Amino acid sequence: MTEAAPATPEQTYSYLGPAGTFTEAALKQVPEAAGKHWRSVNNVGEALADVTTGRSTAAMIAIENSIEGGVSATQDALATVPGLRIVGEYLVPVNFVLVARPGTTLAEVRLINAHPVAYAQSRGWLERHLPDHGYIPAASNVQAAASLFDGSQADAAVAPPGITDHLDVDVLARDIGDNPNAVTRFVLVSRSRALPEPTGADKTSLIVELPDDEPGSLLAMLEQFSTRGVNLSLLESRPIGDALGRYRFVVDLDGHVSDERVADALLGLRRTSPKVIFLGSYPRADQREIEYHSKFDDEIFIEARDWLRGLVSGEPDVD
Numbered sequence: 001m002t003e004a005a006p007a008t009p010e011q012t013y014s015y016l017g018p019a020g021t022f023t024e025a026a027l028k029q030v031p032e033a034a035g036k037h038w039r040s041v042n043n044v045g046e047a048l049a050d051v052t053t054g055r056s057t058a059a060m061i062a063i064e065n066s067i068e069g070g071v072s073a074t075q076d077a078l079a080t081v082p083g084l085r086i087v088g089e090y091l092v093p094v095n096f097v098l099v100a101r102p103g104t105t106l107a108e109v110r111l112i113n114a115h116p117v118a119y120a121q122s123r124g125w126l127e128r129h130l131p132d133h134g135y136i137p138a139a140s141n142v143q144a145a146a147s148l149f150d151g152s153q154a155d156a157a158v159a160p161p162g163i164t165d166h167l168d169v170d171v172l173a174r175d176i177g178d179n180p181n182a183v184t185r186f187v188l189v190s191r192s193r194a195l196p197e198p199t200g201a202d203k204t205s206l207i208v209e210l211p212d213d214e215p216g217s218l219l220a221m222l223e224q225f226s227t228r229g230v231n232l233s234l235l236e237s238r239p240i241g242d243a244l245g246r247y248r249f250v251v252d253l254d255g256h257v258s259d260e261r262v263a264d265a266l267l268g269l270r271r272t273s274p275k276v277i278f279l280g281s282y283p284r285a286d287q288r289e290i291e292y293h294s295k296f297d298d299e300i301f302i303e304a305r306d307w308l309r310g311l312v313s314g315e316p317d318v319d
């Protein structure tokens, strides 16, 4: 990472800043981003706009937290901003400290700055130790602490443990996250149409809409996966937003679109769903090899297709 490198789009990566956020920690895991220009932005929308306008080659965004679930701003942006592809996945363990301007004591804290996802993950600790606190949402965990020196009325901020490398703050309490094993999943998003190569340990992300008022349409969608032995690792609903009761589904599945069983499931979805957005196939961060029954091997699908082609073209019968 060098702020001095020339900021051409091919050499620019956008991330939720400023320096020191968990999003920056995720970007540090991307070998291709090393030595490139890293552009600090204020929200997911700005990061994705950088990619769609060609200002940046890619953007790192948080998509899911192990405690809070899906990051709705990210899921909604991926559903509505066209032309984006997820090209990589990264995991960052998250824990938090409570910090304040030097000299402040815990007993003096009334008002707290925090990123909403960080606040949700520290709420138990804050309610136990500061039961009458108020809360001001911040654009990021580092911004929460930085604004203590920028006219904010808050007395303290929820921040990443590394914040003391960036700001002159006193740490009032450590490990205030309610779950010590909390992890946030990040994705690198670009406009590239080139699919990452299949590795055998891949994930595919989709957004699927269902036909209106059709009983069983959610079950029909799930059957597209189950009949091809495709395992789902995430299924969340998000309101489409145009009327009450209309939802789209965010789906992560085990496998790559070039795996026959996944491709076949996508064909089924395309036939039965009014809208399927393919967000990408990319290597899993945990590198866990995908396991599936041998009856869903690529060769089984290929043989069945060849058999059908033979029937149609009048070739002699094969066993």
Ligand SMILES: O=C(O)C(=O)C[C@]1(C(=O)O)C=C[C@@H](O)C=C1
Pocket: 016, 020, 021, 022, 023, 024, 062, 065, 071, 094, 115, 117, 118, 139, 140, 141, 142, 160, 184
């Ligand atoms: O503020 C940060 O440090 C971020 O990287 C953002 C973010 C998020 O958007 O979820 C990332 C991880 C934590 O779960 C809380 C906040």
